Each structure stands twice: as structure tokens, then as C-alpha cells.
Amino acid sequence: MTSSSNCAHEVLAVLAKDLRSEYRTRYALSAVLLFAVTALAVVSFSVSPYSLEADAQSAFLWIVLFFSAMSGLSRSFVREEEARTAMALRLAAAPEAVYLGKLLFNITLQGAVAIVVVPLFLVLMDIAPAHPGLLVWAAVLGTLALASSSTIIAAVVSRANAKGALFAVLAFPVTLPGLSSAIRATTAALQGAVGRVGTAGDLRALAAYSVLMIATSLLLFDFVWND
Amino acid sequence: MTEQQGGFELVIDSVSKSFGARHVLRSVSARAQTGQVMVVAGPNGSGKSTLVKLAARIVRPTEGRVLWKLDGRELSAADTRRVVGLVSPDLNFYDELSAIENLRFFARVRGLGTTDSAAKGAISSTATKAATRTGSHESAESLLDRFQLAGRGDDLVGAYSSGMKQRLKYAFALMHNPPLLLLDEPTANLDERGIALVRDTIAQAGASKCVVIATNEPEEVRLGDILIQLRA
Numbered sequence: 001m002t003s004s005s006n007c008a009h010e011v012l013a014v015l016a017k018d019l020r021s022e023y024r025t026r027y028a029l030s031a032v033l034l035f036a037v038t039a040l041a042v043v044s045f046s047v048s049p050y051s052l053e054a055d056a057q058s059a060f061l062w063i064v065l066f067f068s069a070m071s072g073l074s075r076s077f078v079r080e081e082e083a084r085t086a087m088a089l090r091l092a093a094a095p096e097a098v099y100l101g102k103l104l105f106n107i108t109l110q111g112a113v114a115i116v117v118v119p120l121f122l123v124l125m126d127i128a129p130a131h132p133g134l135l136v137w138a139a140v141l142g143t144l145a146l147a148s149s150s151t152i153i154a155a156v157v158s159r160a161n162a163k164g165a166l167f168a169v170l171a172f173p174v175t176l177p178g179l180s181s182a183i184r185a186t187t188a189a190l191q192g193a194v195g196r197v198g199t200a201g202d203l204r205a206l207a208a209y210s211v212l213m214i215a216t217s218l219l220l221f222d223f224v225w226n227d
Numbered sequence: 228m229t230e231q232q233g234g235f236e237l238v239i240d241s242v243s244k245s246f247g248a249r250h251v252l253r254s255v256s257a258r259a260q261t262g263q264v265m266v267v268a269g270p271n272g273s274g275k276s277t278l279v280k281l282a283a284r285i286v287r288p289t290e291g292r293v294l295w296k297l298d299g300r301e302l303s304a305a306d307t308r309r310v311v312g313l314v315s316p317d318l319n320f321y322d323e324l325s326a327i328e329n330l331r332f333f334a335r336v337r338g339l340g341t342t343d344s345a346a347k348g349a350i351s352s353t354a355t356k357a358a359t360r361t362g363s364h365e366s367a368e369s370l371l372d373r374f375q376l377a378g379r380g381d382d383l384v385g386a387y388s389s390g391m392k393q394r395l396k397y398a399f400a401l402m403h404n405p406p407l408l409l410l411d412e413p414t415a416n417l418d419e420r421g422i423a424l425v426r427d428t429i430a431q432a433g434a435s436k437c438v439v440i441a442t443n444e445p446e447e448v449r450l451g452d453i454l455i456q457l458r459a
Binding site for chain 1: 283285304305307308311313315317318319320321322323324328332333335336337338399
């Protein structure tokens with residue numbers, strides 16, 4: 001990769017290709033949305049919204065978002081291996097462009113899921129968040145954290161045999177720090193008793209986690225992607 | 228050797244490859260350069276395809292090394308996307324995209340899909356300078372026309388026959404005018420017209436590129452200047 005403009009052009013080419021493929025096949029989106037909406041509906045109909053504390057509500061929201069990510073975000077890489085298109089991609093594209101393009105695709109996909117799931121969660125659980133702005137920040141940064149960790153783990157597991165199980169097993173410890181911060185920030189947004197310093201710290205931790213994951217992934221991706 | 232490809236040389240130096248406990252290749256050495264055709268022959272399971280992937284540097288050898296040299300200068304594996312054109316049974320395209328969309332996508336990620344200046348800007352390595360010395364790269368439409376897929380460019384690749392997919396692989400392999408052309412089972416799935424087209428392509432490429440063919444077809448074996456005979 002010789003210049004940032006060329007890099008950006010190639011990254012956008014990978015993103016556009018993945019979006020076009022997804023639009024035509026609904027390969028990942030249908031799996032992710034189906035899981036998220038089903039899980040939300042089942043829990044909201046079986047648990048009284050008023051019986052859950054804010055911390056349990058936010059944990060539930062992030063469990064749904066986490067497992068939605070697990071069911072769909074690995075597919076951008078897994079599909080390249082299963083459809084045997086990975087060789088052509090390896091031959092033609094720079095590893096950095098592949099990683100960043102897939103990352104942007106996963107952010108887009110997980111963002112779309114969050115846009116559907118978070119309002120649905122508030123409606124079904126009959127929640128009026130005390131700090132809607134903070135909830136939006138927690139959702140945005142949490143989505144970024146989930147997508148950044150899932151992308152590199154998906155690249156690692158895509159060439160393994162038991163991809164699905166391995167993805168969730170590897171993803172859980174890696175995403176746990178980010179997930180914990182997202183849950184705490186969401187709890188603060190829902191209950192209103194915002195400890196300003198703690199909550200800002202959680203949002204900063206989420207942002208730092210994502211930056212760290214992306215930087216580390218960029219350094220490691222060439223080894224993961226090429227043999 | 229022609230001047231236009233800048234004297235590319237492929238060096239396979241005492242290469243061995245194992246997959247777990249299974250030894251596929253043991254200490255294979257060979258050299259080929261621009262203007263030469265190297266043929267790799269041998270029975271099924273003898274490691275022909277593995278040797279082609281090693282030459283493409285998309286598989287790493289267990290022992291030994293594969294080198295690419297251009298005008299005497301060694302190139303790195305990071306130059307793969309500029310140096311290598313590969314046709315292989317293991318190569319697939321995106322079924323949900325049309326042929327033209329596939330080719331345009333691969334042109335864009337190779338840095339060829341923009342304006343001439345942008346494409347040249349993407350090409351800073353010695354390898355790509357050599358590849359572009361011959362002039363502009365062929366457009367997706369022109370490549371489809373060349374490989375007798377004109378009029379079918381907007382069809383989804385998923386609807387292509389295996390022979391049409393094989394032709395598309397040639398368009399993919401030659402779109403960036405690479406100095407190294409690797410052909411694994413070059414005429415697989417092709418009809419007589421396709422086979423003639425491929426042999427014509429090999430004859431043309433053999434004059435200006437370094438070509439490696441993995442095959443057992445007697446007519447293709449005869450095209451080679453260098454023969455590597457592998458044993459099972």
C-alpha cells in the first residue's frame with residue numbers, strides 16, 4: 001500500500017463488494033436480525049419489564065447484541081473461505097485493505113442491528129432512558145468495540161473446522177472488557193444515577209478498547225490472513 | 228527474454244513442503260525467467276498444485292525458499308498482487324456478483340480501477356513498474372471479449388458454466404499484466420475452442436512472461452522449455 005488515498009480506495013472497494021454481496025444474499029443480516037429480534041421478543045414476553053433492575057436490563061441488551069454479533073460478524077471472513085473466494089482476494093488485495101474493508105462492513109452490519117435492536121428493546125421492555133444521549137454513545141462505542149474484536153477473531157477462525165463454536169469461545173474473553181464497559185455505561189444511561197466520572201471513564205475505556213483492537217489487528221492481520 | 232517485462236526470474240531453491248506428517252514435496256529446485264515456460268508434470272497427489280502455490284508465494288515452504296527477482300533485484304511476498312497471475316481449480320469468484328462486477332472489484336483492489344495516474348500511483352514497487360512498462364492494463368470489458376465472454380459480462384458468476392468460469396479465471400489472471408503467470412490445469416473444463424484460446428494465450432504469454440504450467444496433458448507438456456517431473 002503506497003499512499004493513503006490508494007489505501008482508502010481499496011478499502012472502500014472491499015466494503016462496497018461486501019455490501020453488494022450482502023444486499024443480494026442477506027447472508028449475515030438475516031441471521032443477525034433474526035436472532036436479535038427473537039431473543040428480545042422471547043425475553044420481553046416472559047419477563048415482566050418492571051421486575052428487572054437497570055443493570056439486568058442493560059446486561060440483557062448487550063447479551064442480545066453480543067450473540068447477534070457472534071451469529072453474523074464472522075461470516076464476512078468465513079464466507080470467503082467456504083465459497084473459496086479467499087484465494088482470489090489474497091492474490092489481488094493488500095491485507096490492510098481486506099482487514100479495514102471487512103471491519104467497516106462489520107461496523108455497518110452491527111450498527112444496523114443496534115439501530116433496530118436498541119429502540120425495540122426500549123419499547124418491549126417499556127423503558128424510558130434517563131439519559132438518552134448517553135445511551136446512544138454507549139451503543140455507538142459498544143458497537144465499534146464488538147465489531148473491532150469480532151473482525152480479527154473471524155479472520156482467525158475462518159480457516160478452522162468448527163468455526164461457529166470456536167468463534168464464540170475465542171470472542172468471549174476478548175470482548176469481555178469492552179462488553180463490561182458498555183454494560184456499565186448503559187446501566188448509567190437507563191437508571192439516571194449517572195456517576196459522571198465513572199461513566200465518562202467507561203466510554204473512554206470503550207473507545208480505547210476499540211482503538212487498541214484495531215491497531216493490534218492491523219499489525220497481526222498479515223500473519224492471520226496469509227498462511 | 229523480452230525487455231518489456233524487465234527480466235523477471237522465478238527461483239525455486241530446495242523447496243520441501245509437508246502438511247502435518249505428509250511430505251508433499253521434497254527438495255525441489257528450478258529456475259525460470261521471462262520468455263520461458265516451465266512445465267510441472269506428475270501423477271495425482273504428486274504436489275503439482277502445491278508447487279504452483281509455492282511459486283505464487285501464497286503457501287510457505289516447510290524448507291527451502293522461493294524467490295522472485297526483477298532486473299536482479301529480489302521482490303518480496305508483499306508484491307504478490309502485482310507479480311502473480313494465477314489460474315487454479317482452487318480459485319473461485321463471487322457467485323452473487325456478475326463477471327464484470329468481479330473483474331472491476333479485483334481491478335479496484337489491485338489499484339487498477341481508477342484513473343491512469345491513480346493506478347500508476349498505486350504501483351511503486353519495481354515489480355509493478357515492470358508490469359506497467361508494457362502500457363495500460365486491459366479493461367474488464369476487453370478481457371471478457373478476449374476470453375469469449377462478451378455479452379455475458381452482466382450475468383451472475385453463479386449462473387456461469389464451469390468452462391465459462393475457467394475463462395473468467397484467465398481474465399482475472401491477466402488483468403494486471405503480471406510478469407509471472409501460473410497455470411494449474413490450464414485447460415480444465417474447457418471445450419475445444421476454449422482449449423485453443425488458452426494455448427494461444429500461453430504462446431503469447433510465453434514470449435513476454437515467465438509461465439509455469441502444472442499439467443499432464445501431452446500437448447501442454449510440449450510447450451515447456453523446462454520440465455519438472457514430480458513423483459507420487
